[in-house]
Structures are given as structure tokens and as C-alpha cells.
Amino acid sequence: MxxxxxxxxxxxxxDTHGVVAELEARLSGDKADLALEFSRRWRDKQLEYSFRRGLMGAYVDFSECTRAALEFTDRAQQTGLSEADKDHLMGTYARLxxxxxxxxxxxxxxxxxxxxxxxxxxxxxxxxxxxxxxxxxxxxxxxxxxxxxxxxxxxxxxxxxxxxxxxxxxxxxxxxxxxxxxxxxxxxxxxxxxxxxxxxxxxxxxxxxxxxxxxxxxxxxxxxxx
Structure with missing residues (x-):
């Protein structure tokens, strides 16, 4: 034992994908179908950024990696989230x-x-x-x-x-x-x-x-x- x-x-x-419902509500039109993909990419990028900062010796709070990954995923998938949307999603991430x-x-x-x-x-x-x-x-x-x-x-x-x-x-x-x-x-x-x-x-x-x-x-x- x-x-x-x-x-x-x-x-x-x-469950880090507990954010999917909020993503669906904030992605307009047919982009709502991308919510699960968005969530997965956001999570993958969050981890990548923490690994990169570890190698660089440039530690920041994990939430900063999460926010930067959200910004990247929004740009990469061209989802056009507003700053209010991003703030809301970060709040959701704190209540998963x-x-x-x-x-x-x-x-x-x-x-x-x-x-x-x-x-x-x-x-x-x-x-x-x-x-x-x-x-x-x-x-x-x-x-x-x-x-x-x-x-x-x-x-x-x-x-x-x-x-x-x-x-x-x-x-x-x-x-x-x-x-x-x-x-x-x-x-x-x-x-x-x-x-x-x-x-x-x-x-x-x-x-x-x-x-x-x-x-x-x-x-x-x-x-x-x-």
C-alpha cells in the first residue's frame, strides 16, 4: 500500500475541458464547433509555455502561461475573442x-x-x-x-x-x-x-x-x- x-x-x-461549454457560448457562428479543439489546443499550449519557461529559467505564475496560451489559441484559430471573453474564460478556468x-x-x-x-x-x-x-x-x-x-x-x-x-x-x-x-x-x-x-x-x-x-x-x- x-x-x-x-x-x-x-x-x-x-477536468480542464470543463471550459468547453463556455467556449461554445463565446465562439460565434460555425466557430462554436471548434470549442473542443480550442480547449485541447489551449491546454497543450499552456503546458508548452510552462516547459519553455522552465528551460529558460524564466518562471512566472502558471496562470500567466494559461493566459498566454489562451491568447495564442485565439490568434491561431482566428476566433476573435474579445478581452471580456478572455477574462471570463480565465475566470472559468479557476472554477473547473x-x-x-x-x-x-x-x-x-x-x-x-x-x-x-x-x-x-x-x-x-x-x-x-x-x-x-x-x-x-x-x-x-x-x-x-x-x-x-x-x-x-x-x-x-x-x-x-x-x-x-x-x-x-x-x-x-x-x-x-x-x-x-x-x-x-x-x-x-x-x-x-x-x-x-x-x-x-x-x-x-x-x-x-x-x-x-x-x-x-x-x-x-x-x-x-x-
Whole structure:
């Protein structure tokens, strides 16, 4: 049984595509059909910008990567969003919903005596807000943010900071993430890792580093670990 489960937040606990309905309402005419594509590209660019800033040593709050990615996607898809639209979408991003099984699965882990922490590239304030609005903040003993070391996952320093904050050994710590880059980063840093493969179409990166476990959702993870 895992000693500590460190849960990634965006895409793992919280559905980043929960913004699609708001995009549909703000994309005019036939462009509303592009909402899901827009959401995916926005998310991909958000991560790309965090990776690039990590390589440059030019840290900013994760929300700045999110806003810049929104600006880029609007330009790339020529959707013509107004500044008010962009402000509204950024507000929506701060209120994204949790995936359906998350709350009950986290309750199962807690009842089994497993320590759960939230572990994110997002700022502590942003993550606390997301967990509060999803009514799952009380499921976590800690929120550990990459902002505390001014780096972004998958930088090894972020995983080292997690271990330092929690005072745990790598082998006693599991990362739980739907993001392959995060799983690979954690395994590279000596942690165990479970990949939440929320889409059956999602391939894992062929880096020669594999997750310890691959499951469809957090209920399936609980079935394996409890």
C-alpha cells in the first residue's frame, strides 16, 4: 500500500475541458464547433509555455502561461475573442469541475488511512480555490505547489521539493497523474507513479520509462491500492 499519494490537479482531479461549454457560448457562428479543439489546443499550449519557461529559467505564475496560451489559441484559430471573453474564460478556468469519480475515490483512500496531497504546477492559491469549489479540499492533508521552488514539473527539483515538504522517501511516494510527462518526471526522480489514462486513445510517451500502474480513473486506482 502506498504511504503517500501525490495527486496532480489539472487533468487528473480537475477536468480542464470543463471550459468547453463556455467556449461554445463565446465562439460565434460555425466557430462554436471548434470549442473542443480550442480547449485541447489551449491546454497543450499552456503546458508548452510552462516547459519553455522552465528551460529558460524564466518562471512566472502558471496562470500567466494559461493566459498566454489562451491568447495564442485565439490568434491561431482566428476566433476573435474579445478581452471580456478572455477574462471570463480565465475566470472559468479557476472554477473547473472535478471528474465525476474523484470525490468518492479520495474518500476511499482517506478511509483506508492513505495520506493524500495535491501536487500541482498551479499556484497554491489557484489550487486551493479549485479544490474548494469542487468540495474536495478536505480530502488532502497538504497542497504542494511548484511555485514554492519557482520551477515547473517535470523538473526534478519539483519532485525533490515534494519529498522534502512531506519528509518521505522516494520509494514511499506515489505520483498520480493523467499527464505522461508528469509520470515520466516522477519515475525519473525515483518516485512510484500511476498513470490515469482517462482516454483509451491516449498513447504513453515512448521514452523507455513506464508507469508502475496504468488505470482508467481514480476508482480503478483505489481498487488496486486499497
Amino acid at each position: 502506498a504511504t503517500v499519494l501525490a495527486f496532480d490537479v489539472y487533468g487528473t482531479l480537475i 469541475p472535478a471528474f465525476a469519480e474523484v470525490s468518492q475515490a479520495l474518500k476511499r483512500f482517506g478511509e483506508a488511512g492513505i495520506t493524500c496531497v495535491a501536487f500541482s504546477n498551479g499556484s497554491r492559491e489557484a489550487v486551493e480555490g479549485l479544490l474548494d469549489q469542487a468540495d474536495i479540499r478536505d480530502r488532502f492533508s497538504e497542497v504542494v505547489s511548484a511555485e514554492e521552488v519557482k520551477r515547473f514539473k517535470p523538473d526534478p527539483a519539483v519532485y525533490a521539493h515534494l519529498r522534502s515538504r512531506l519528509d518521505v522517501e522516494p520509494g514511499d511516494t506515489w505520483l498520480v497523474s493523467s499527464n505522461a510527462f508528469d509520470v515520466i518526471g516522477a519515475r525519473h526522480a525515483g518516485l512510484h507513479a500511476a498513470w490515469i489514462r482517462r482516454s483509451l486513445d491516449a498513447p504513453f510517451d515512448p521514452w523507455g520509462i513506464e508507469p508502475d500502474l496504468t488505470v482508467a480513473d481514480l476508482d480503478a486506482l483505489a481498487d488496486r491500492l486499497i
